[in-house]
Amino acid sequence: MSIQVNHLSKRYGSQWAVNDLSFEIPTGEIVGFLGPNGAGKSTTMKILTGYIPASSGDAVVCGFNLNTDSLSVRKRVGYLPEHNPLYLDMYVTEYLQFSASMAGVSQIKSAVEKAIDLTQLSPERNKKIGQLSKGYRQRVGLAQALIHDPEVLILDEPTSGLDPNQVLEMRNVIKNLGKNKTVLLSTHIMQEVEAMCSRVILLNHGKIIADDTLEGLKQTSPNDSLEIIFRNLTNSHVGSI
């Protein structure tokens, strides 16, 4: 198992951002984290990458417990945060070298070359990040996430704000990466999941309302598209509250 989450909860003040979440992701699977805005997707990802601790419950990533051995987890996880934060005044290669040394990579040069190769960044590699188009910035974000060849990739809305061509390219890159890595990616677009993922975890109000393979989800309502199933699930859940 790459990721094991047991009864994970996170509370901000009196509000539960994530409420008693439990799931497992085996090695080598691409899982889509789906849900409306504010469902708790980003919060869960922030916890799994060690940025913030959970209020209760625990998570084991790559065999290491996040509560007790966060550094070991961080060595093995690549993370692309929401909105893809970057140092705009750094050069692409300079930034990737910095990322590599922060990640504790020993062969920095070859790691940077490999990441540039995987994300097809080479035409823009000598530019400042601030000069890049959104699509290339997103690739830089992805490149820094996989600079240390992590076992697990956690990508928070990796395709948001990209044009249709860039979305397609990004999906292909992620799909390729998913061949030998565990990938957890969040999105609120159903087609995205259909294109890349083998399994979906649907969140709403911090709780899991569906955790199934794509086929399994389709079978619950064979006549509807995934989009409609998604909408029905999130709406009926809101109704029940």
Place this chain on the structure above:
Amino acid sequence: MWVVFKKEIRSFLGSFIAYIVMGVFLVITGIFMWLIQENNVLDLGIASLQVMFNIAPYILIFLVSAITMRSLSEERRLGTIEILTTRPVSDTAILLGKYFAAVGLIVFTLLPTLFYYYTINQLADPLQGVDSGATWGSYMGLVLLAASYASIGLFASSLTDNQIVSLIISMVLCFFWYGVLSLLGDIKALELIGKSLEWFSLDFHYQSISRGVLDTRDIVYFLGFIATFLGGTKLVFESRKW
């Protein structure tokens, strides 16, 4: 820690902050040392760097605050703090890297003023008659003072994601610890309380070291001061985990 240190130094050099800080510091101390009538070394007729050591603490309040204002606030504003803290590097290492980069830049800024020392030493009568003990003591004091300012600046920068707010908080805190507290000692009405408060001011210990006597009490005060503000910074930096 050194990875962060190196990145910070590069960003200082890349964003021109380093050049501006060094330029401003050297120009202002130069004007006070050599140009302003009746206050300059030649008119005073005393072979010492005292003029510079008197004015430098006030210039440094502004310059050190300018160096440190973006170190944490910018990371927060850009969101890059999330990438930085999810790398296998401890929060302490990140903070120390940023802190030592700021201190390193300031020490580097002070280095060219050694030419002043050389010049005055050559002009002195008798030759090389500058009180070297007091001068080296003052340099030591100035470095410790600037390092203390840097710890205040880093703390201020951890409080907000706005650089300007960070700059103002830092300058106010620096001025309070350097200037205001030491003035309290001069107020007759406060008597003993004023005197004891004065002991807590940076100025009191800076002056003490400037005399050329390295008193462990002063060193301990400065190191304690720096540790306290860095500790405060760490506390605020880790508040995301609360």
